[in-house]
Amino acid sequence: MPFGNTHNLLKMNYSAEQEYPDLTKHNNHMAKVLTPEMYAALRDKQTPSGFTLDDVIQTGVDNPGHPFIMTVGCVAGDEETYDVFKDLLDPVIEDRHGGYKPTDKHKTDLNPENLQVYPHSTLKPTLFITGGDDLDPNYVLSSRVRTGRSIRGFCLPPHCSRGERRAIENLSIESLNVLDGEFKGKYYALKNMTEEEQQQLIDDHFLFDKPVSPLLLASGMARDWPDARGIWHNDDKTFLVWVNEEDHLRVISMQKGGNMREVFTRFCTGLTKIEALFKERGHEFMWNEHLGYVLTCPSNLGTGLRGGVHVKLPNVSKHEKFGEILKRLRLQKRGTGGVDTAAVGGVFDISNADRLGFSEVELVQMVVDGVKLLIEMEKRLEAGESIDDLMPDQK
Amino acid sequence: MASSFTRMLSGRNTAVLMASLGAGAMATGYLLSDSEAVSAAERRKLYPPSSDFPDLRKHNNCMASALTPAIYARLRDKLTPNNWSLDQCIQTGVDNPGHPFIKTVGMVAGDEESYEVFADIFDPVIKDRHNGYDPKTMKHPTDLDASKITSGMFDERYVLSSRVRTGRSIRGLSLPPACSRAERREVERVAVQALSGLKGDLAGRYYSLSDMTEQEQQRLIDDHFLFDKPVSPLLTCAFMARDWPDARGIWHNNEKTFLIWVNEEDHTRVISMEKGGNMKRVFERFCRGLKQVEQLIQERGWEFMWNEHLGYILTCPSNLGTGLRAGVHVRLPKLSKDPRFGKILDNLRLQKRGTGGVDTAAVGDTFDISNNDRLGKSEVELVQLVIDGVNYLIECEKRLEKGQDIKIPAPIPQFKK
Numbered sequence: 001m002p003f004g005n006t007h008n009l010l011k012m013n014y015s016a017e018q019e020y021p022d023l024t025k026h027n028n029h030m031a032k033v034l035t036p037e038m039y040a041a042l043r044d045k046q047t048p049s050g051f052t053l054d055d056v057i058q059t060g061v062d063n064p065g066h067p068f069i070m071t072v073g074c075v076a077g078d079e080e081t082y083d084v085f086k087d088l089l090d091p092v093i094e095d096r097h098g099g100y101k102p103t104d105k106h107k108t109d110l111n112p113e114n115l116q117v118y119p120h121s122t123l124k125p126t127l128f129i130t131g132g133d134d135l136d137p138n139y140v141l142s143s144r145v146r147t148g149r150s151i152r153g154f155c156l157p158p159h160c161s162r163g164e165r166r167a168i169e170n171l172s173i174e175s176l177n178v179l180d181g182e183f184k185g186k187y188y189a190l191k192n193m194t195e196e197e198q199q200q201l202i203d204d205h206f207l208f209d210k211p212v213s214p215l216l217l218a219s220g221m222a223r224d225w226p227d228a229r230g231i232w233h234n235d236d237k238t239f240l241v242w243v244n245e246e247d248h249l250r251v252i253s254m255q256k257g258g259n260m261r262e263v264f265t266r267f268c269t270g271l272t273k274i275e276a277l278f279k280e281r282g283h284e285f286m287w288n289e290h291l292g293y294v295l296t297c298p299s300n301l302g303t304g305l306r307g308g309v310h311v312k313l314p315n316v317s318k319h320e321k322f323g324e325i326l327k328r329l330r331l332q333k334r335g336t337g338g339v340d341t342a343a344v345g346g347v348f349d350i351s352n353a354d355r356l357g358f359s360e361v362e363l364v365q366m367v368v369d370g371v372k373l374l375i376e377m378e379k380r381l382e383a384g385e386s387i388d389d390l391m392p393d394q395k
Numbered sequence: 396m397a398s399s400f401t402r403m404l405s406g407r408n409t410a411v412l413m414a415s416l417g418a419g420a421m422a423t424g425y426l427l428s429d430s431e432a433v434s435a436a437e438r439r440k441l442y443p444p445s446s447d448f449p450d451l452r453k454h455n456n457c458m459a460s461a462l463t464p465a466i467y468a469r470l471r472d473k474l475t476p477n478n479w480s481l482d483q484c485i486q487t488g489v490d491n492p493g494h495p496f497i498k499t500v501g502m503v504a505g506d507e508e509s510y511e512v513f514a515d516i517f518d519p520v521i522k523d524r525h526n527g528y529d530p531k532t533m534k535h536p537t538d539l540d541a542s543k544i545t546s547g548m549f550d551e552r553y554v555l556s557s558r559v560r561t562g563r564s565i566r567g568l569s570l571p572p573a574c575s576r577a578e579r580r581e582v583e584r585v586a587v588q589a590l591s592g593l594k595g596d597l598a599g600r601y602y603s604l605s606d607m608t609e610q611e612q613q614r615l616i617d618d619h620f621l622f623d624k625p626v627s628p629l630l631t632c633a634f635m636a637r638d639w640p641d642a643r644g645i646w647h648n649n650e651k652t653f654l655i656w657v658n659e660e661d662h663t664r665v666i667s668m669e670k671g672g673n674m675k676r677v678f679e680r681f682c683r684g685l686k687q688v689e690q691l692i693q694e695r696g697w698e699f700m701w702n703e704h705l706g707y708i709l710t711c712p713s714n715l716g717t718g719l720r721a722g723v724h725v726r727l728p729k730l731s732k733d734p735r736f737g738k739i740l741d742n743l744r745l746q747k748r749g750t751g752g753v754d755t756a757a758v759g760d761t762f763d764i765s766n767n768d769r770l771g772k773s774e775v776e777l778v779q780l781v782i783d784g785v786n787y788l789i790e791c792e793k794r795l796e797k798g799q800d801i802k803i804p805a806p807i808p809q810f811k812k
Contacts, residue, residue: 008478014577021576022605022641050435054575061638153433161482162449163442191450217631224489227450 009044009052016040021061029092029298030060030073038087047084051077051159055220056085062218072096072299075219077159079152079286079294093291093298097356106292106302109359110268135258135368139375140309141347144254145267145364147304148247148295150286151278156296157221157246162228165244169228172243175277176232183270185234187243190226206231208245221246221296238263239270247295247304249274258309260371264364292356301356307364308351309371310336315381316374317348321391325377328394329370330354350374366395444468447482449489456501457712458488461519475512479505479573484513487633494629500524500713503633505573507566507700507708521705521712525770526809528716535706535716538773539682547675547782553789554672554723555761559681559778561718562661562709564700565692570710571635571660579642582662589691590646590655597684599648601657604640620645622659635660635710652677653684661709661718674723678778706770716770721781724750727788728760729795735803739791742806743784744768764788771809780807 011019020039023031034057042053060073074092076082082089090102135143150156151171154164173187188197201207210225211217232241242250251274253267275285286294292302316322317333326333334349335342343349350371352363370392377387433441448467451459462485470481488501502520504510510517510530518530528535549557564570565585568578587601602611615621624639625631646655656664665688667681689699700708706716730736740747748763764785766777791801 008573008575010477011575011577014575014581018577018580019575021638048434049438058637062636155438161438161442161447163446164438166446167442191453218637222490223486223632224449 009046012044016043019043021057023061025064026060026073027065028060028063028071028073029095030057030088031064032095033091034088042085042087045084047078047080049078049080049155049159051081051084051155053085053088055159056081056088059215059219063215066215071215072297074298075158075221075296076156076294076298078155079150081156082291082294082298089298093301093356096299097302098354100357102290104357105289106356107359107362108287108292108303109361110272111361133259133261135260135309135371136375137257139313139378140258140311140371142254142256142310143258143260143263144252144309145260145264145305145307146250146252147267147271147306147360148293148300149249149251149271149274149304150294150296151248152284152286154248156248157244158219158296162224165224165228168248169230169243171278171281171283172232172241172249173230175274175281176241178277179234179270179273182236182266183234183239183273185232185239187230187232189228189230191229201231204233204237206233206237206240208242211246216246219296239266241274246297247300260307260309260364260368264307268360299355303355303358303360303363305355305360305363306351307367308334308349309367310347311350311371311374312347313350313374313378314346316378316387317343317346319377319381319387325374325392326350326353326370328392329373330366330395331370439472444471447471449485451489453492454488454501455493456488456491456499457520457523458485458501458516459492460523462516466515470513470515473512475506475508477506477508477569477573479509479569481513481516483572483634484509484516487629490632491629499629500711502712503572503635503710504570504708504712506569507564509570510705510708510712517712521715521770524713525716526768528771530704533771534703535770536773536776537701537706537717538775539685540775541675541679541682543775544675544678544779544782546786547673547678547778549672549674549723549725549782549785550789551672553727553792554725554785556668556670556724557672557674557677558666558668558723559674559678559719559721560664560666561681561685561720561774562664562707562714563685563688563718564662564708564710566698566700568662570662571658572633572710576638576641579638579658583642583644583657585692585695585697586655586657586663587644587646588695589688592691593648593684593687596650596680597648597653597687599646599653601644601646603642603644605643615645618651620647620651620654622656625660630660633710653680655688660711661714672723674721674778674782678721678774682774714769716768717772717774717777718769719774719777720765720769721778722748722763722765723781723785724761725764725785725788726760727762727792730788730792730801731760731762733791733795733801735801738803739788739801740764742804743787744780744807744809745784745788768809 016039017036020036046052055077056074059075063071072092094100151168154160154168176187179185188201198207208231211222216222229244232243233239238253238255240252251271253263253270255263278284293304295301295304330353331350332353336344336347336349352367354363373390373392377390380387444467445464448464451462474480483505484502487503491499500520521528521530565582568574568582590601593599602615612621625636630636643658646657647653652667652669654666665685667677667684669677692698707718709715709718744767745764746767750761750763766781768777787804794801
């Protein structure tokens with residue numbers, strides 16, 4: 001369902017200049033790219049489900065900037081958004097994803113070891129994760145890999161109706177309930193949760209709340225909360241799926257300690273099983289060879305993958321070259337509360353900065369290699385030694 | 396997995412319903428399309444109204460009390476001439492189950508026609524909110540003749556300030572939940588142009604929210620004139636904060652007694668106020684200012700949204716009719732502690748708020764006392780009701796000061812027979 005009246009074509013009665021948003025105080029990717037001419041050329045277009053340019057950019061108009069990060073400022077309402085509004089989204093994607101061109105092809109690789117090959121994906125079994133099972137647990141507190149998946153044929157969270165959202169939930173529950181072995185688990189609908197279940201999920205750090213970030217609220221994703229939202233997790237609490245939060249599905253594999261290889265293996269196995277179960281029910285994930293997996297926010301295209309650790313780096317993080325080191329390793333730092341937080345007590349969330357243009361295996365390998373180097377640097381600085389010889393090249 | 400199943404699904408027929416294949420699907424049809432997207436019209440067919448009906452079981456607002464699956468089914472696919480839908484009207488009520496102090500309305504209009512096209516839900520909501528007022532059969536009286544007011548000067552040992560506010564919408568332009576940026580800018584242009592024609596004690600200036608200097612902003616805050624980007628989810632979920640602060644602003648006269656908000660919750664909010672207890676003068680200025688603004692917009696071919704059943708049309712159904720809230724900040728230290736205070740207010744058809752406005756509690760002994768009703772009584776009637784009521788409250792306070800007893804007054808009838 002479109003929100004506000006952004007889908008209303010009666011605004012074509014006004015000139016493009018009269019409708020063009022005031023972006024003079026804005027600093028996000030959309031504002032950098034959307035010229036008045038581009039606005040004029042795109043404003044009468046809509047996707048088959050009725051998503052318009054104004055729908056795409058509303059969140060970027062309403063949120064001029066963010067203190068820590070350069071926000072994207074646009075969202076997709078369906079798979080076709082990325083095609084109908086390519087004139088806007090291609091340059092946004094290029095800017096956000098390190099120069100990724102409209103003609104580039106994205107590699108998908110979810111084969112960490114000898115996993116079964118599925119016909120649709122372009123697997124290259126030559127790439128393996130090396131190491132990754134022995135990140136020093138004196139420094140690495142926890143390891144986690146997450147991604148998102150969208151179900152083809154349904155509108156995305158900014159645009160979906162209640163009926164669609166519920167259909168997505170039903171489909172997800174049906175599929176996830178079939179999982180067994182280490183993946184056997186249970187679904188907790190947000191609106192039916194008991195007090196005890198809710199407290200348990202909070203204690204496990206699994207529960208997601210109604211979004212409060214204006215970035216998300218302004219895009220229409222929080223409509224009808226908590227209808228058709230929920231959390232599924234396996235009995236071991238190492239594999240977790242969020243339903244209908246910022247994307248149709250967010251898939252998370254996590255555990256305490258530094259065995260990233262195990263986390264990633266479970267991640268890939270679980271994802272491929274889930275994909276197969278959806279296909280049995282006649283549904284595929286949104287994917288194409290140019291953009292990889294299609295998600296709501298252009299920042300999550302490609303792999304949608306964020307692999308990271310919570311790691312103690314009190315000394316390295318104070319080093320004047322910390323930012324430069326991270327940049328060269330293609331990593332980013334966040335606080336342990338997630339994207340909108342600052343680090344507490346020298347513990348950082350370190351993860352891959354890229355999403356698109358690298359495969360899943362490549363990104364996780366970068367995290368493993370990068371974190372190993374950072375720990376080595378931390379140990380050197382602890383011993384009062386220099387880290388100059390450890391400075392990495394730009395990846 | 397090249398089964399016959401897969402081959403069938405990968406065909407170009409985009410209307411495959413999973414239910415018919417018996418693949419454990421739900422009642423709503425699922426659609427697989429590898430090369431053709433689903434159009435909005437097809438989507439409406441695939442998802443019948445029952446699949447979209449909101450879950451209102453934990454809700455307590457007027458919309459949730461009135462909206463049945465049958466009404467929803469009848470109205471879901473209708474659109475106003477400006478392309479506004481039922482789902483857009485009710486989104487705020489779906490997203491906000493209840494409010495701690497008041498039973499909220501839970502829906503908004505996107506344009507003047509919303510009240511007509513979605514009358515099946517607006518009418519019962521209006522009845523619920525406005526004491527049984529029936530838009531189909533009843534007529535609303537408009538009366539802005541301030542000379543009819545009597546006893547409009549309060550005892551200033553008790554009344555600290557007096558204020559009257561209402562809203563006005565410009566016919567032909569969508570309301571704040573629905574308007575495009577160009578429409579909103581047009582509202583601003585029409586309003587500001589008209590206001591620049593005001594003279595004498597009403598002459599004043601416009602301060603656009605986007606262009607304000609730091610000093611201007613601080614002064615407006617100090618004067619308690621500045622309005623902020625809405626934070627209440629009741630408003631943000633109704634899409635009213637889009638594109639903030641574009642085309643929003645504040646106009647006030649040089650004497651700071653007549654104030655217009657542009658493009659906040661309504662196209663315009665008109666406020667007349669002053670320190671002290673001269674409510675008659677406040678209302679007189681209010682009526683004069685409103686009439687002059689109306690004349691000025693009419694000179695340019697515009698008019699206010701109004702009809703004889705609903706009076707002045709505003710965004711929220713709670714503000715239909717007069718849209719008028721007349722009130723005072725009044726000190727009632729003894730009466731406010733008396734257990735009969737609530738009942739006295741009810742019978743006088745008055746409400747109390749904190750001095751910070753609708754979502755606040757009172758501080759100390761000073762209350763904001765104003766009329767409950769908006770629709771079914773005229774502006775003159777409502778202001779007179781507030782004057783008579785506040786005078787009664789002050790009388791009670793004085794009696795309690797002297798140790799005398801007070802009486803609960805008889806309840807005021809709701810609609811003129």
